[in-house]
Amino acid sequence: MQNSYLPQKAVIEDIIQESPDTKTFTLSLSGDKADSILKYKPGQFLMLSLPGYGEAPFTFASLPDPNGGFQISVRRIGALTKALHTLKIKAIVGVRGPYGNTFPLAKMKHKDLLFVAGGCGIAPLRSLIQYALKQRKAYGKIEIIYGCRTPKDRFYKEEMELWEKNKDTQTHLTVDEPDPTWHGERGVVCVLFPKIKLNPKTSFVFLCGPAIMIKFAIRDLLKLGFREENIYASLERHMQCGTGKCGHCYIKDKYVCRDGPNFSYSEMKQLEIES
Amino acid sequence: MKRLFIIKENLKILVKNLKKECDEFIAPKREHLDDIIFGDTKVDGGELLEYEGNSVISPRAFLLPQSEPLFEIKSARESDLVPIQDKKRRIFYGVRPCDIKALALMRRFFLDAVVDVPYQEKMEHSIFIALACNTLCSAEAFCCELDAGPVAQEGFDLQLVAGENGFLVDVGTKKGKHIVEGHKTLFTNAPARDAKQANALFKDMAKGCRRIDYKKVAQAMRDNKVAESVWDDIALRCVVCSGCTTLCPTCSCFRVVDRLSHGKGVRLRYCDGCPYAGFTRMAGDNAPLPLHKDHIRRFFEHKLNVDVARYGAPSCVGCARCIRTCPGNISIRKFIEAVAGQTKAE
Numbered sequence: 001m002q003n004s005y006l007p008q009k010a011v012i013e014d015i016i017q018e019s020p021d022t023k024t025f026t027l028s029l030s031g032d033k034a035d036s037i038l039k040y041k042p043g044q045f046l047m048l049s050l051p052g053y054g055e056a057p058f059t060f061a062s063l064p065d066p067n068g069g070f071q072i073s074v075r076r077i078g079a080l081t082k083a084l085h086t087l088k089i090k091a092i093v094g095v096r097g098p099y100g101n102t103f104p105l106a107k108m109k110h111k112d113l114l115f116v117a118g119g120c121g122i123a124p125l126r127s128l129i130q131y132a133l134k135q136r137k138a139y140g141k142i143e144i145i146y147g148c149r150t151p152k153d154r155f156y157k158e159e160m161e162l163w164e165k166n167k168d169t170q171t172h173l174t175v176d177e178p179d180p181t182w183h184g185e186r187g188v189v190c191v192l193f194p195k196i197k198l199n200p201k202t203s204f205v206f207l208c209g210p211a212i213m214i215k216f217a218i219r220d221l222l223k224l225g226f227r228e229e230n231i232y233a234s235l236e237r238h239m240q241c242g243t244g245k246c247g248h249c250y251i252k253d254k255y256v257c258r259d260g261p262n263f264s265y266s267e268m269k270q271l272e273i274e275s
Numbered sequence: 276m277k278r279l280f281i282i283k284e285n286l287k288i289l290v291k292n293l294k295k296e297c298d299e300f301i302a303p304k305r306e307h308l309d310d311i312i313f314g315d316t317k318v319d320g321g322e323l324l325e326y327e328g329n330s331v332i333s334p335r336a337f338l339l340p341q342s343e344p345l346f347e348i349k350s351a352r353e354s355d356l357v358p359i360q361d362k363k364r365r366i367f368y369g370v371r372p373c374d375i376k377a378l379a380l381m382r383r384f385f386l387d388a389v390v391d392v393p394y395q396e397k398m399e400h401s402i403f404i405a406l407a408c409n410t411l412c413s414a415e416a417f418c419c420e421l422d423a424g425p426v427a428q429e430g431f432d433l434q435l436v437a438g439e440n441g442f443l444v445d446v447g448t449k450k451g452k453h454i455v456e457g458h459k460t461l462f463t464n465a466p467a468r469d470a471k472q473a474n475a476l477f478k479d480m481a482k483g484c485r486r487i488d489y490k491k492v493a494q495a496m497r498d499n500k501v502a503e504s505v506w507d508d509i510a511l512r513c514v515v516c517s518g519c520t521t522l523c524p525t526c527s528c529f530r531v532v533d534r535l536s537h538g539k540g541v542r543l544r545y546c547d548g549c550p551y552a553g554f555t556r557m558a559g560d561n562a563p564l565p566l567h568k569d570h571i572r573r574f575f576e577h578k579l580n581v582d583v584a585r586y587g588a589p590s591c592v593g594c595a596r597c598i599r600t601c602p603g604n605i606s607i608r609k610f611i612e613a614v615a616g617q618t619k620a621e
Contacts, residue, residue, distance in 0.1 A: 009354050253585050
């Protein structure tokens with residue numbers, strides 16, 4: 001049996017400066033484990049290594065492309081991510097996965113979908129948004145709410161313009177600190193909730209963002225009548241292994257890495273967590 | 276289970292023979308400070324065939340060492356990584372029943388769902404010879420309350436039970452049977468008198484043993500029925516020395532780091548401890564559990580609540596190493612008794 005802690009090589013094919021502190025890396029895989037990694041589902045994550053700097057979990061930020069590649073978005077925040085930001089195209093990194101659960105892909109079919117993202121929390125939701133838009137007719141209305149600190153911190157700008165142009169998909173944006181270029185909404189994501197036109201009783205909601213955003217967004221969504229079993233949050237915890245062994249991420253009897261990272265609010269209530 | 280007998284002289288011969296059949300013979304020995312610890316005695320000898328009490332550190336240290344390489348980094352730049360295999364044949368001799376049980380709990384955890392290959396490799400090539408206890412190792416120990424002593428029920432390949440003239444031998448597995456068959460002339464059938472004496476002794480030792488309903492204890496913890504003041508008190512006394520998690524034979528949490536020199540090196544995992552503030556902290560200083568009392572609480576929750584929910588039994592074997600080492604005098608036993616008493620009163 002092969003050592004599950006051993007990463008395989010991935011090559012950086014492209015680097016996009018997403019925001020002042022975040023880069024999106026397109027990685028390609030070869031080797032015998034490439035196929036099993038590329039079978040990942042939206043919401044799952046991988047462990048990314050840079051020997052000498054360690055390893056950390058990163059969510060798949062796109063669907064796999066036909067050339068055997070995929071994207072991850074990396075915010076420069078710790079030693080590993082600082083080192084990743086110095087890498088150039090064709091640099092080699094280590095990856096292993098996919099880990100974690102996906103979103104309720106079967107249950108959400110034919111339903112209205114609401115996505116609520118804050119800051120880099122858009123990354124895990126982007127793969128699900130791409131998944132839903134790829135088979136657009138299989139879903140009802142789609143609304144995307146995205147908030148970030150400043151207009152410069154906004155990710156996936158070009159792709160979001162395409163989402164905005166899509167007539168049957170509504171995108172609402174807000175920033176905490178507008179600059180002179182910004183003419184949109186101002187404030188946290190919750191200020192955009194009055195714009196939601198979906199039926200709260202039947203819609204599925206997907207959230208990802210800072211802990212405080214998740215907590216207050218869920219509170220407001222429940223007030224609007226969204227059902228707790230249909231509200232899903234993608235959670236972040238300290239992880240060292242991705243396989244439920246290192247002991248860092250568990251909450252009660254659940255491992256966030258193995259049983260999550262995507263939990264319904266009903267499940268979160270059982271775990272007595274708000275974010 | 277078939278019970279055999281081996282006289283002391285023959286046990287010495289068996290140990291001598293077994294040393295030839297393994298790469299490491301891990302047995303209890305006296306260290307320079309007169310403490311008992313486990314060490315490799317294959318070459319230097321010094322193993323104790325019998326001893327009082329238990330080792331300071333459990334034999335866990337040989338299966339999940341304080342630090343161990345997960346793989347070799349041949350070139351950091353190219354991400355050239357090479358697996359490290361550990362196929363050493365290890366024989367663990369004289370392991371106390373509580374530690375045998377702890378090893379079984381750890382094996383269940385590491386082989387559950389995604390198999391931890393470094394651990395599995397070591398277990399596959401290991402043989403465990405248990406040594407039952409004739410006395411309670413300390414006033415704090417409560418192994419019998421957790422079915423972890425004074426005699427092991429399972430999890431050993433062979434178990435020795437000391438008698439007057441030698442040792443009763445329980446054969447637990449095929450590996451154990453293989454040892455007996457390979458050294459047939461050293462064993463005889465167990466004399467009825469010795470077996471009777473041993474059973475009487477164990478019965479006697481278990482006399483004062485209270486039966487605690489661990490499912491009820493877990494339920495009380497799950498229902499948040501342990502008063503906040505209890506957690507406050509524990510937090511006040513915990514100085515985050517990590518003695519409990521270091522000595523606990525069932526603790527298995529680890530952290531991963533790379534050690535490089537000139538672009539080459541290893542990725543290591545080393546034992547980590549939930550009492551540390553950094554244990555749950557993420558990059559960017561985001562901490563889902565910011566309070567010290569939440570950190571140390573994880574130790575108790577994991578062993579007495581979470582693992583009962585996951586596996587149906589607590590992951591504490593009552594060895595009391597954590598109790599004896601704690602500078603703040605925090606006792607998991609007293610904690611259990613307090614919660615159990617509370618559930619009884621209800």
